[in-house]
Amino acid sequence: MLATVAKDDHPQGSIDWASATVKDGDLTVALTGEPSTEWAQRVQAIVERLERPGSGWAATKVTRTGVQVTAVTAGAEDDLRHLLDSAVQQANADFAPSQESGGSDAGDERSQADREMTEAFRSFSDEPSEDDPPS
16 A cells, blocks of 8 residues: 655745735735645744844734735835745745655664754754765
8 A cells, every 4th residue: 555645745835035024104015826824823933932022023924825914014025035044945845745754864873863963053054064965
């Protein structure tokens, strides 16, 4: 019996910044890709964890189809973009297929949690790590 992988097993999404609109200070921007409800909830949780009092916007709501941010103030665009892009990138990493079969961690005696955290920290880099196989 062959196991099939459901399309939502590895949801990925990205922000379609070209779709961004601001009306009365409220930002609406679409998501592209195949994000699931769980993926959107993960992005929402990351945003909530990273938001700080005094930011140049109020509430953020993430759904499978888009992101809405209320009360965005002029000058906060770069910080808000960084926050949203970072949250999406982290959610994509969280839902990425595991590399358990024969990857660079083959024979690695670290715990699964340690390997996952290693990958999370490595995802912050723009350069491949020493352990990554050559492209």
